[in-house]
Amino acid sequence: MNTYLRCCLAFLLLGSVACGGGNSESASAPAPAAAVADPVNPETAGGLKGSIKLEGTPPAAQTINRRSDPYCEQQGEAKTQNFVVDSGGLENVFVYVKDGLGDMKFPVPTTAVVLDQHGCTYAPRVFGIQAGQPLEILNSDETLHNIHALPMNNREFNRGQALKGLKHTHVFTTAEVMVPFKCDVHNWMNAWVGVLNHPFYAVSGSGGSFDIEKLPPGTYTIEAWHEKLGTQTQMVTIGPKETKEISFTFKL
Amino acid sequence: MRLHLYAVLVALSTAVLIFAGGLVTSTGSGLSVPDWPTTYGWFMFTFPLENMVGGIRFEHTHRLIASTVGFLIVVLAVWLRLAEPRRWVRRLGYVALGAVITQGILGGITVLWFLPDPISIAHASLAQLVFCLTIAIALTTSAGWKRGYSARGPMPDDRILQQIASATTVLVYLQILVGATMRHTDAGLAIPDFPWAFGHLVPPTWDPKIAIHFAHRVGALIVTLFTLATTFHVFYHHRSRPELWRPSALLLTLLTLQITLGALTVLSQKHYIINSLHVVTGASVLATSLVLTLRTRRRSFDKLDGSQAQDPAYGMRPARGHA
Numbered sequence: 001m002n003t004y005l006r007c008c009l010a011f012l013l014l015g016s017v018a019c020g021g022g023n024s025e026s027a028s029a030p031a032p033a034a035a036v037a038d039p040v041n042p043e044t045a046g047g048l049k050g051s052i053k054l055e056g057t058p059p060a061a062q063t064i065n066r067r068s069d070p071y072c073e074q075q076g077e078a079k080t081q082n083f084v085v086d087s088g089g090l091e092n093v094f095v096y097v098k099d100g101l102g103d104m105k106f107p108v109p110t111t112a113v114v115l116d117q118h119g120c121t122y123a124p125r126v127f128g129i130q131a132g133q134p135l136e137i138l139n140s141d142e143t144l145h146n147i148h149a150l151p152m153n154n155r156e157f158n159r160g161q162a163l164k165g166l167k168h169t170h171v172f173t174t175a176e177v178m179v180p181f182k183c184d185v186h187n188w189m190n191a192w193v194g195v196l197n198h199p200f201y202a203v204s205g206s207g208g209s210f211d212i213e214k215l216p217p218g219t220y221t222i223e224a225w226h227e228k229l230g231t232q233t234q235m236v237t238i239g240p241k242e243t244k245e246i247s248f249t250f251k252l
Numbered sequence: 253m254r255l256h257l258y259a260v261l262v263a264l265s266t267a268v269l270i271f272a273g274g275l276v277t278s279t280g281s282g283l284s285v286p287d288w289p290t291t292y293g294w295f296m297f298t299f300p301l302e303n304m305v306g307g308i309r310f311e312h313t314h315r316l317i318a319s320t321v322g323f324l325i326v327v328l329a330v331w332l333r334l335a336e337p338r339r340w341v342r343r344l345g346y347v348a349l350g351a352v353i354t355q356g357i358l359g360g361i362t363v364l365w366f367l368p369d370p371i372s373i374a375h376a377s378l379a380q381l382v383f384c385l386t387i388a389i390a391l392t393t394s395a396g397w398k399r400g401y402s403a404r405g406p407m408p409d410d411r412i413l414q415q416i417a418s419a420t421t422v423l424v425y426l427q428i429l430v431g432a433t434m435r436h437t438d439a440g441l442a443i444p445d446f447p448w449a450f451g452h453l454v455p456p457t458w459d460p461k462i463a464i465h466f467a468h469r470v471g472a473l474i475v476t477l478f479t480l481a482t483t484f485h486v487f488y489h490h491r492s493r494p495e496l497w498r499p500s501a502l503l504l505t506l507l508t509l510q511i512t513l514g515a516l517t518v519l520s521q522k523h524y525i526i527n528s529l530h531v532v533t534g535a536s537v538l539a540t541s542l543v544l545t546l547r548t549r550r551r552s553f554d555k556l557d558g559s560q561a562q563d564p565a566y567g568m569r570p571a572r573g574h575a
Contacts, residue, residue, distance in 0.1 A: 068307075068309070069305035069306045071305070144292060144303055144306075146283065146286045158283050160285065160293070162293065183306075184280065184281060184283040185305065186306045186307075187279070
């Protein structure tokens with residue numbers, strides 16, 4: 001949108017003051033994804049399993065001061081989640097195929113990925129989605145949230161959700177790892193989404209484990225991303241029907 | 253007199269607005285209300301108080317104060333139109349009105365466009381000009397200004413003082429622009445120590461954020477030198493003129509406070525109250541320097557006033573028929 005149009009839009013908004021609103025929201029309807037045949041042959045597809053390890057002692061989780069919103073405070077004590085470690089395994093690490101798929105096109109799921117604002121935190125904190133797949137952002141709290149995405153390659157948006165149950169659907173059009181989300185009302189709320197053109201990604205869970213299935217045979221660059229520790233990459237070759245195990249070790 | 257008192261009230265409320273704006277930036281709440289001019293779909297003044305939570309408290313309060321100040325300036329402009337005989341003072345009212353409307357639109361645009369640095373910096377910079385305009389109106393509607401500060405003889409026409417005071421005011425404004433750029437580009441802690449820069453007099457490494465932060469520190473030094481030159485000149489040459497040494501003394505005091513707050517902003521890791529006080533004290537330094545500058549040039553305004561300056565009822569009569 002050029003500057004002139006933006007100015008016109010701003011002036012029009014200035015003159016259109018709504019009264020007594022707050023309970024309506026228009027969701028941007030997801031554009032229908034073009035039908036693409038799945039290029040993965042299930043007869044030869046393999047997989048990738050592994051775990052994320054953390055060396056060193058992470059900083060202790062801090063109690064978040066949530067007094068600025070009585071509702072959030074009533075939800076109980078919340079702690080920072082920058083480092084979620086279970087038996088030496090690091091959770092919330094986004095693992096994905098960064099390179100090696102060539103020009104393959106993959107079907108885009110029509111089922112929405114849900115990002116919930118619940119208990120004044122985002123759930124999930126780290127997740128993946130395919131470009132073109134709908135993202136449903138839900139407010140499950142009885143307080144106001146704004147969902148503010150700060151992408152570099154996609155369109156930035158900032159939507160207010162004043163009431164419990166409000167949903168906003170958004171579609172990322174371009175692959176981008178990672179797109180941060182924040183709530184400017186509650187400055188402790190952060191989430192990240194990895195937007196990809198393929199379905200080969202996972203987020204490390206309990207014990208730092210992850211699992212990427214139905215990966216076609218080939219040689220790939222696998223990247224692991226953590227919100228504080230950055231990225232690591234590995235090359236891996238998957239043979240027909242082979243499930244390979246790899247591990248990443250982040251050091252503090 | 254009532255018009256002057258009202259103008260002072262408007263200037264004070266503008267200072268409060270600048271502090272509230274500083275709180276919005278300092279707490280990172282600028283986008284906590286994503287829509288504008290509505291607030292989460294509500295008309296601004298009907299937004300429920302119980303929804304004033306988190307960052308909304310700062311952003312929505314800033315909008316409410318801004319609307320109030322805008323209304324006060326509308327009244328001021330109308331009042332000047334009706335009661336002020338000097339055309340140039342009435343024009344100050346119109347300019348203030350235009351500036352505050354522009355300021356409101358800039359504030360809205362910066363929210364709708366996700367706080368682009370140039371718009372946010374323009375919003376912060378225009379706020380200072382609105383404040384200066386209200387200060388200038390308050391000053392020029394005062395009884396002392398109208399009398400030409402003649403109780404102790406004619407106001408001196410000290411060219412040197414006029415020049416250094418004007419230069420100080422311009423430099424303070426430029427310093428505020430650099431400060432606004434530093435705030436809105438998140439460079440406030442680019443140099444994390446004070447008074448040193450990474451333990452050195454000059455930063456050993458450079459990037460754009462370090463450069464803008466260091467420019468603000470150098471700017472503070474330059475402003476200090478000019479302020480000292482201005483105030484010492486006043487104390488040495490015009491000690492008998494309270495209309496000059498009082499703002500000079502205040503300027504020096506405010507500058508000392510401002511430098512202290514600047515240091516504390518860094519040392520406290522940008523505590524939002526200290527940071528916001530730094531913003532509003534900077535505005536106060538600018539306003540005080542402007543008052544001093546205008547007073548040093550008081551005699552040149554006689555030409556603008558024309559024959560009205562000789563009128564015993566100067567400033568007392570309705571404007572109609574005086575244009």
